[in-house]
Amino acid sequence: MPTPIVDVVFPCLNEEGALPWVLSRLPEGYRAIVVDNGSTDRSAEVALEHGALVVTEPIRGFGSAAHAGLTAATAPIVAFCDADASMDPADLPKVVDPVRAGTSDLVLGRRKPTTRGAWPIHARIANRALALLMRRATGITFSDLGPMRAARRDAVVALDLRDRRSGFPLEFVLKAHNAGWRITEVDTPYSPRVGRSKVTGTLKGTIIAVKDMSRLLAAQRRAPNTLT
Numbered sequence: 265m266p267t268p269i270v271d272v273v274f275p276c277l278n279e280e281g282a283l284p285w286v287l288s289r290l291p292e293g294y295r296a297i298v299v300d301n302g303s304t305d306r307s308a309e310v311a312l313e314h315g316a317l318v319v320t321e322p323i324r325g326f327g328s329a330a331h332a333g334l335t336a337a338t339a340p341i342v343a344f345c346d347a348d349a350s351m352d353p354a355d356l357p358k359v360v361d362p363v364r365a366g367t368s369d370l371v372l373g374r375r376k377p378t379t380r381g382a383w384p385i386h387a388r389i390a391n392r393a394l395a396l397l398m399r400r401a402t403g404i405t406f407s408d409l410g411p412m413r414a415a416r417r418d419a420v421v422a423l424d425l426r427d428r429r430s431g432f433p434l435e436f437v438l439k440a441h442n443a444g445w446r447i448t449e450v451d452t453p454y455s456p457r458v459g460r461s462k463v464t465g466t467l468k469g470t471i472i473a474v475k476d477m478s479r480l481l482a483a484q485r486r487a488p489n490t491l492t
């Protein structure tokens with residue numbers, strides 16, 4: 265592919281079943297960077313077979329994978345998307361275009377369930393509570409902390425994101441807010457994932473996410489400039 269205009273980072277842990285469809289849905293000019301984080305299935309091979317750049321990150325954690333993907337990216341714009349087929353990469357221009365046009369610095373996909381089963385009720389409630397806490401910490405009204413998002417790559421690198429687990433998506437938004445970024449939300453369809461959930465669908469994943477996010481929100485309320 266000639267130089268991509270958008271690099272799309274896909275954190276990936278055992279998503280061999282979802283990857284063929286996910287990687288077939290990328291718009292032209294978008295390059296997939298699949299960050300394999302010790303998958304025990306054929307995720308890495310499947311990603312390669314479907315034309316993705318595969319990055320191997322031995323240290324476990326969503327943030328660890330997201331950071332490795334960001335480091336590997338070279339395009340002027342970087343986007344993030346889950347690799348579980350819950351979100352359609354064909355929708356990526358919805359978050360990318362406002363960044364390309366210079367009308368927004370960070371665009372977040374606000375998840376709109378396509379079926380009743382797409383978004384478990386506990387995850388929906390947790391996310392709503394999180395959006396309220398984010399509003400309290402920042403003054404901005406968010407409706408979701410969606411994983412699909414886009415921004416200028418050099419600007420994201422400059423945010424110096426440190427979380428290597430489940431706090432990464434939240435730290436990203438808080439630091440962007442603290443840096444004065446224009447943050448906007450757009451609606452993106454959200455469908456039932458292919459395969460098994462690793463984060464909000466498991467007790468361990470949920471506990472880690474709550475722990476990581478609580479720490480970040482507390483730091484933000486105390487002193488935003490100390491957020492690390």
Ligand SMILES: Nc1nc2c(ncn2[C@@H]2O[C@H](COP(=O)(O)OP(=O)(O)O)[C@@H](O)[C@H]2O)c(=O)[nH]1
Pocket residue numbers: 274275276277278279299300301324325326329330345346347348457460461462463464465
């Ligand atoms: N690389 C990597 N990817 C992860 C990890 N945990 C989750 N993911 C990926 O992050 C995305 C979101 O995780 P998912 O299990 O769908 O969480 P959920 O949406 O809360 O159920 C998927 O693409 C996963 O494969 C991890 O520790 N490392």
Ligand SMILES: [Mg+2]
Pocket residue numbers: 346348350457461
């Ligand atoms: Mg998911």
